Structures are given as C-alpha cells and as structure tokens.
Amino acid sequence: MSIKKPLILVVNDDGITAPGIKALLEVANEFAETVVVAPDKPQSGMGHAITISSTLHVRKTDVDGTPAYACSGTPVDCVKIAVNKLLPRLPDLVVSGINHGSNSSINVIYSGTMSAAVEGSLENIPSIGFSLLDHSIDADFSAAQAYARKIIQAILEQNHHKSLCLNVNIPNLPYDLILGSKVCRQAKGNWREEYDERTDPMGRTYYWLTGKFEIDDDGTDTDEWALNNGYVSIVPVQPDITDYETLNTINYLAHV
C-alpha cells in the first residue's frame, strides 16, 4: 500500500523562467508531487486580472524536470486553468512566488503573486504567496527558501480551513541575520506616484509610472514593522473587502 504524496501547484507572476519560481519549486519538491502552471511572460502588477475577452493558450513544458505549463494569461488565470483543466486532481496546496520584490502592505492588492494565492484560496485550497525584498534577477533566495520550507511543512501538517491564504514576505538579509517570523496585519501605506514624461521618436508623449512607497502606520503589529526589524512577515489574507467600520455610518444612503 503506497501513501499518496500531496500535490502542490506552483505558480508565480514573474513568469515561468524566473529564478524565484525555480527556488520555490525546489522546496515544494521536498514535500510533494508538484506541477508548475505559470505565465509565459512577466505579469507583475497584474493584481486580480483575468482574461475574459480573449483566448488562453497553454504550452506543456517542464521546469528543471517537473511537469509544467506556460500559460498566456495572468497569474489568476494560471490558477483557474490549473485547477479546472490541467491538474490530475485538486492540489493540497498552492504556492506562489518566490516573487522578486516586496508584496507587503498595500502592494498585496497590485500583486499578481498574491492574487494567484488568493485565487487558490477561493478554489478552497490553502495557498501561500512568498516574496523576497530584492528585485534583482540574481537575488539570493536561500533564506527565503529556508522559511518557505518551514512554513510549507507546518501548513501541510496542520488541518487548516481550506481557504487559508498567507502573504509571506522575507527581508533581504542572510538567513543568520533574520530574527524569525511574525504573524502580522497589513500595514497602511500607499504609493506617491510620479510620471516620468518622455517624447517618442514620432513626437508623441508617453509616460512611465514611477513612485515612492510611503507607510502611514506606526503599529508594531504590521508586516512593514516586522520586515524593517529583521523578521519574516506572515499576513493571513481573505477576499472580503467590505468596510465594516463604515457600514453602520452610511445608512442614510438607503433613504435617498
């Protein structure tokens, strides 16, 4: 009698060739049968976008020997088509990343990495997004891998509600200098945008979005605090964006 290994779906938003997804796949392979379904090109900043007005293409391939599908769509498309079309059975876990760059604070809502994880949890599969606070293509993922290993193992061992979704960010520090993990809430923060205005060779104006991230939160229970103080941040997330605080203050709108 064989004990069936769990199945883990590995997804990301930086695209199927990104070093970060290989780093995450290495860890997932220690625990489970794995399948990669990831965008065929970078899809950073795609948030919860889905492809509804055009077609999706999927190309069978492999990532370092693991069965993989390169998908023409967004990170959320990858999870939907994986679960509903491509995988042999419902996965036991979805892992997304390791993202090249932070998805803490408000960045969670712009993040393709985290939207893929949220989509996994909407499909009733515990899901974890991992992000390393280093944008570079040759980032050192070893500390992030060590924490991914611990967290994946703990989640596979626990009997969590199926819609568990975690936003894990890892500071850009060597493993020995990371002080541990903190379970946190999402810090309040926002981007101050600036548009870099240029003129193309045909004389037309175009813009690049740039900006600076600003924290508007002095709590010590936030992901930003944890990351700035040498901890891995773990924020559980969920998809209900109702503003319950405001809910009872706008009843006059029901009588206009």
Added chain:
Amino acid sequence: MSIKKPLILVVNDDGITAPGIKALLEVANEFAETVVVAPDKPQSGMGHAITISSTLHVRKTDVDGTPAYACSGTPVDCVKIAVNKLLPRLPDLVVSGINHGSNSSINVIYSGTMSAAVEGSLENIPSIGFSLLDHSIDADFSAAQAYARKIIQAILEQNHHKSLCLNVNIPNLPYDLILGSKVCRQAKGNWREEYDERTDPMGRTYYWLTGKFEIDDDGTDTDEWALNNGYVSIVPVQPDITDYETLNTINYLAHV
C-alpha cells in the same frame, strides 16, 4: 465672487466609448465640473492591475463635449495618471462606471470598475463604482442614472472621510420596480469555472474562460440578497485584506 463647482473624475473599465460612461457623465455634469479619463479599449476583469513594465499613452479627446483623456492603460492606471498628471486639481469625487454587468459579491475583486474606485479612495478621494446588472451594449441606464444622481448628491453634501469607497450595484429593473437601496456587506460567493477548449486553424489548442457564479451565503444583509430582492446594493469597501479572524489562530507559524 464665484462659488467653485466641485470637480468629479469619471472613469470606467468598459472603455471611453462605452454607453455606460456617457450615462454616468451625464449625471456627474449636473453637479460638477468633470473630466473623463478612461481606457482606450475595454478593460473588464483587469482587477487592480497597473502598467509597470511598459509605457502609457494618453490621447486628449472629449466625451459629448466634456474634456476627456483616452489612456492605453488599465482602469487603475487611469485614476493614478489622472490624479497625478492630468487633472487641474485634486477631484472632490471619483465615479466609475456605469459598468455593463454586476460587480457584486466576489466580482468586486476582479472588477476594473471597482478597482478604479478603490484606487481613488487610496488617493484620498471619496469614490463610487456603479454597475448595472445588464451586460448588453444597449442596456437601459435610466434607473441606474436615477440612483447615481441620488447617491452622488448625498455624498457631495456629506463630509465623509476621504477614503470612503462605495460599490453600488443596480438591479436590471425599471426604476418604478426598484424598491430602494440597501447598505450591505459583500456576499460570499465564487465562480465555478469551465474552460471551453477549441482548436485553432493551425491545430493548436486554446481556451475560453466561462463559468457559473455560485452564492455561498444565506445572509439577508448582503449585496446579493438586496439585488435578488429588487434593491440597489451599496457596499462600502476598503483595501485591507488582512484575515483578522485567522490572525490569532496561526501564531505557531511564528515559531517554526
């Protein structure tokens, strides 16, 4: 001495030529100076996507005589570039829509219409997304306009916190059959996806995303209940997706 009219930014996700944005602009023009900044093509289902790896183009135009900009980006890009580059001053209100189709329940997180409104509130501008439960291009927007008029007037008259954001859905009914408005929470629900698999002329497989929406919520305080019972639903929303219920149940993860 002249009293300065308020300024309203009008945005959508169906694109600058959609009938729904013209219907909303008509109403906004009754109260304020208006500027339209909207996608130059349909951007439904774009969620909170932003353009970070390519350039943005903006074309000056007008919508029925109102100054307008057609933007190559997503609905969220439209709000960011409007507020930070195109508008003469910070708007007093952002209105988004009127969307051709529902954005109730979980649809709020996939919706470009609502993500534009959320982005407005992140820029500290009260923001309202309007959606009519009729996908057709020749939908009758008159009842939606009547409710948009009442709600915009009420919000302009009140001194709300600047991050107020409302998700307003209007049932597909004649005005006289709508029973009024309800202030609600987002119903729990999800899509059961199905992928329509086809073969292109070159013999390659491609997919169309289809599916069925399923409510998993029997509350009578939800947007779905309101809409199914003949009411306009008004859900206040906010961008913190921390799962506070789960937060205190996963502290063991801080010790792995």
